[in-house]
Amino acid sequence: MKRAFTTDEIMTIAASRELIGARSCFVGIGLPSIAANLARSLHSPGLVLVYESGTIGAKPTRLPLSIGDGELARTADIVVSVPEIFNYWLQPGRIDVGMLSGAQVDCFANLNTTVIGSYEHPKVRLPGAGGAPEIATACPRTIIVMRQSKRTFVAHLDFLTTVGFGVGAGSRASLGMPGAGPSVLISDLGMFRPDPETFEMILTSLHPGVSVVDVRNATGWDLKVSGELIETAEPTDEELDYVRRLNFGTSAEATN
Amino acid sequence: MKRAFTTDEIMTIAASRELIGARSCFVGIGLPSIAANLARSLHSPGLVLVYESGTIGAKPTRLPLSIGDGELARTADIVVSVPEIFNYWLQPGRIDVGMLSGAQVDCFANLNTTVIGSYEHPKVRLPGAGGAPEIATACPRTIIVMRQSKRTFVAHLDFLTTVGFGVGAGSRASLGMPGAGPSVLISDLGMFRPDPETFEMILTSLHPGVSVVDVRNATGWDLKVSGELIETAEPTDEELDYVRRLNFGTSAEATN
């Protein structure tokens, strides 16, 4: 008999699986942190976790509440300054994968974490850029994890904080962005990957129990669906045990 | 009865006196190092010695043989990387005084430490620039210490490694050099200071027993002599004791 799981759990677990084979991951706080820590605990014990607080090779035994958590410094191979983490470690593309989230995403996987409404007179002032724009620029690939609704998967971002594929094919090259961009966008409903021609994110996998209609109803743009749509593999017992253990006692709400 | 002293000793002692009142000194090896260490031992116990190896606040108990001597690291307040010592400490003008030497100097206190002869086919290949050009650029003032002869005090440098006053008044400003330049050039014969109008180095002090003719005979340009020429104060017993103690067991030959 199968165990029940939440939509957040399958989202996080699916994200952690995308880190299999990665050597190192630049981790934002919140959902990305849960996924990256899950990956290190479960699939990729050698995965080097790098946080923008300057901790490299952190091996937290509990989920860090913030990217500057003392647990990260205590368990790291080295702790460097913030200028150094960005200049010597992120910028040259040393960190294989960046894990990002956002308040809004568009069909080219660009992210908004700055404002809802206008910049000058915002309806909601969000935290801002943090490390995301340079993670998205420099990492050889990125993974985006965020909950999906018409409010978050939008046709037009209110503010473009972090470039995914810009306006599509050729954008990253013309902007001088060395990394390949988002390899996957993972929501609580399914997974989206860039079309190799247009670089628009198309639905490639549905989480168990979710229909294409469900996803369309939670997408603000005219969603394209892969001809080879699959179902996301259900969480294993081991994955569920780990994600529940990690998640205990901290919040997954914040987006950076 | 007065004690005898060598020309090197009065040169070094005169240089050390120029550090009275300075908070910090960027020190090259050789004669500058002897003078700076003498100053810290004798006149200025709080003088912060900074070496291009990254040692800040070194308090060596013997004269360091090189700028990367273990004694400097052991006794320093901090040891920083070489990029940091130049970028964060020297470049912003944090170090009050730079002590320099050279193989050739001209009447505007520009220095050559690169070649004798042509650059492409040198008669003598010298060590090169090291830290000197940026010390001369950034320090609020510099002190030059070098032995004097027609070979070293020349009308035309074979190579301009380090700018003193360039071609005279206005040169430093037009080159964007923040520091004021050499406040004094000290040789084994006398002391030279910049004319406030022309910035040519003029003889302002003769070491005891030296005549203006002696200095002229050891100067490759048409030497100007100050109307207020004085005699350098003789070394005190204490100065001589210290310089002899410091000098023991190491060489004062190298120029950087």
Add this chain to the structure above:
Amino acid sequence: MAEFLTLESAIAANVHDGDVVALEGFTHLIPFAAGHEIIRQRRRDLTLVRLTPDLICDQLIGAGCARKLIFSWGGNPGVGSLHRFRDAVENGWPRSLDLDEHTHAGLANRFVAGAAGLPFAVLRAYAGTDVRAANSTIANVTCPFTGEVLAAVAAIRPDITIIHAQQADRAGNVRLWGITGVQKESVLAATRSIVTVEEIVDNFSDDRNAVVLPSWTVTAIAHVPGGCYPSYAAGYSERDNDYYEAWEDLSRDRAVFEDWLERRVYERGSA
């Protein structure tokens, strides 16, 4: 050479209305006690500079001390929003707040340029983002060797930088370790600096590769044990995560915040 002062005297002497004030510490070693003293001394029109404004800037903004914020990520890390910051930006309460908004890499490099005495720093950043469009402290620079177009950020040189550190020695040298963020750069970039410390020691241990600020780079030192609470000082204290979580509700309502301010800051006198 650094002068040993009470926190009250250090703030009174070094923080003036209208100053550009950097308060640094990345999650770790955030100088809360100094921030509260600035509130108590009712400084106004400050330009606050902090990569992660965190609760300390939320409190200063809510108390009406700031007219501008230079920052790169303004949330309550792992918890939610900075409601006082949001209220100022969204509603102009208690006053409007100008923003000079960067990425972490960009703002960190503005401090690097300031510390290095250069007018700008170069990085590969901001391409294609709206962050760049609205900001006059970001520009292009072209590599003279390859022709690549990169981002330039203007140096930042605060009037005063305030940090919290684990130790000072009696000569006024300051030592910090663990997550050290951009503290060294922010102090070296500033005209003046105040360091609050957990402890004053006779001698540091022999680790000369830790971050040390020599006495002559620091203006004033105040001995304020726990001066980074509810943040933490590695080796001395743990972060009070409950405080951060409680702030989410406490700060949401203006009246509740003002009551907190009255009871926990104004009535407390010097920390």
Add this chain to the structure above:
Amino acid sequence: MAEFLTLESAIAANVHDGDVVALEGFTHLIPFAAGHEIIRQRRRDLTLVRLTPDLICDQLIGAGCARKLIFSWGGNPGVGSLHRFRDAVENGWPRSLDLDEHTHAGLANRFVAGAAGLPFAVLRAYAGTDVRAANSTIANVTCPFTGEVLAAVAAIRPDITIIHAQQADRAGNVRLWGITGVQKESVLAATRSIVTVEEIVDNFSDDRNAVVLPSWTVTAIAHVPGGCYPSYAAGYSERDNDYYEAWEDLSRDRAVFEDWLERRVYERGSA
């Protein structure tokens, strides 16, 4: 991840004829044993990179390994000249030597740019000097905010950087302390790297602010106690100043040098 190899295998696998080879260590931790192994393996046409060429480059140049030297100060510190370097530049013996000559600040920043993945670095340097005139890796760059004209130096990205460090742990992480020069930058700027170490330890001590190169930034580690002799490793050895002083005479004469090379390098086999 770093591979543990003998010095002989590490050099054989990673240093090729024609490579750009940085050998760093500022007076302290100079990788002499690796340099001698390069001589023994008779590598040719190398471009050597070192702020202070020191005796190690003098020996490599005298042995005919190098066609070019990128450097900033080429003397025998505190003693005198590098006679093999001078003989190559002045007389083309044993072959001519191209020079790419900088100041310390300039060459250090070339490594910084390489480590940072940028094509150039900015500094206030070289103005008015002949050092600049002859060098194509130095150019102007104008601040887009202030109009100030500064120096740009081209990034350097060695094919291989070789350093000596005090310790590696069994996972291949490397730790060094004391005067650390430009070693971190030179390793991070390079395509490949070899680290010779005094000791292999189970665990590093708790000082996480020391310079540590994670295993995945290093290509090969060789356990070579004393591998920096006659330089020194803080905590392990003292500099042999007599060796440096004796080099002044030993290196002055080609025949005496060649005899030294035969007896002390070629006949010694792998250190």
